[in-house]
Amino acid sequence: xxxxxxxxxxxxxxxxxxxNHAFVMDFPQMEKRLLHGNYRLNNxxxxxxxxxYISKHHRFAPYPxxxxxxxxxxxxxxxxxxxxxxxQEINLHQHDILLLDTGSKHKIDPLNENDILINFxxxxxxxxxxxxxNINQQYSPSxxxxxxxxxxxxxxxxxxxxxxxxxxxxxxxxxxxxMNEYFFPKYFSNQIIKNxxxxxxxxxxxxxxxxxxxxxxxxxxxxxxxxxxxxxxYANITLNQIAKEMNYSRNYVSNLIKNKTGKxxxxxxxxxxMQHAYDLLTNTDLPxxxxxxxxxxSNRTQFYNKFExxxxxKPSKFRx
Numbered sequence: 160x161x162x163x164x165x166x167x168x169x170x171x172x173x174x175x176x177x178x179n180h181a182f183v184m185d186f187p188q189m190e191k192r193l194l195h196g197n198y199r200l201n202n203x204x205x206x207x208x209x210x211x212y213i214s215k216h217h218r219f220a221p222y223p224x225x226x227x228x229x230x231x232x233x234x235x236x237x238x239x240x241x242x243x244x245x246x247q248e249i250n251l252h253q254h255d256i257l258l259l260d261t262g263s264k265h266k267i268d269p270l271n272e273n274d275i276l277i278n279f280x281x282x283x284x285x286x287x288x289x290x291x292x293n294i295n296q297q298y299s300p301s302x303x304x305x306x307x308x309x310x311x312x313x314x315x316x317x318x319x320x321x322x323x324x325x326x327x328x329x330x331x332x333x334x335x336x337x338m339n340e341y342f343f344p345k346y347f348s349n350q351i352i353k354n355x356x357x358x359x360x361x362x363x364x365x366x367x368x369x370x371x372x373x374x375x376x377x378x379x380x381x382x383x384x385x386x387x388x389x390x391x392x393y394a395n396i397t398l399n400q401i402a403k404e405m406n407y408s409r410n411y412v413s414n415l416i417k418n419k420t421g422k423x424x425x426x427x428x429x430x431x432x433m434q435h436a437y438d439l440l441t442n443t444d445l446p447x448x449x450x451x452x453x454x455x456x457s458n459r460t461q462f463y464n465k466f467e468x469x470x471x472x473k474p475s476k477f478r479x
Contacts, residue, residue: 218269231278244265396428
């Protein structure tokens with residue numbers, strides 16, 4: 160049996176739900192956790208020996224409102240579905256990915272025969288939307304800004320999820336590779352799955368970086384443009400240049416950056432320079448003097464002070 164056939168074959172619960180289109184309790188432990196009309200799914204229900212739990216969402220009946228203590232990824236393998244996440248309607252289509260943070264509440268409308276939704280549940284407590292943000296934060300301040308604008312740091316007042324529409328990313332292929340290892344285990348399958356988990360999040364960071372600009376509200380277009388300018392031209396960009404290019408005063412641009420990001424222009428510029436210096440130190444054999452020039456600095460003492468401020472070690476410590 161191949162993966163596609165396995166996923167489309169009705170299981171025992173689906174056969175029962177198909178009879179009367181009523182929800183069948185798929186985990187007996189859920190009965191003990193009904194609180195204020197919301198089922199709370201705890202880690203012990205799913206994670207006994209593994210850090211990842213994968214299941215097909217049962218079709219033909221609505222799934223009630225529930226929350227969980229772990230990060231959940233919904234992958235629309237085929238067809239479509241409608242979810243309500245923290246009160247907001249989400250419509251998924253083939254190859255869409257919905258990432259739900261810890262504590263999210265959602266319910267799912269009945270799925271039809273061709274609607275195959277796969278649940279990926281991650282046990283690791285340090286995996287969250289903040290983790291996804293931090294992957295790219297130092298490399299891309301515009302990414303960090305936009306993700307914070309979309310999901311926010313105060314989860315009580317924000318959406319608490321990320322939606323990735325079908326794109327050219329490798330995520331569908333990677334997720335289906337993991338599913339094959341999970342449902343048809345062979346030698347080293349557990350190790351392969353474990354090593355795929357960080358790859359999922361790095362690929363998601365890439366995909367979000369490409370897609371997320373479309374979700375930025377118009378009031379943020381100026382600051383995102385400024386941050387991207389810093390990212391791309393960190394070696395020689397100045398605040399005066401940015402102000403001139405955008406036809407704003409220097410003070411206006413400076414205040415906008417501070418108000419929108421909580422950081423000064425110099426803070427963001429130095430973060431970019433130190434991150435690229437770190438990359439060059441760890442991935443090339445370039446002399447430190449050349450690296451200093453590459454990142455747009457000329458004062459060796461100033462570079463050493465800044466680098467130690469960010470990494471708490473001298474640059475030479477990062478040389479193999």
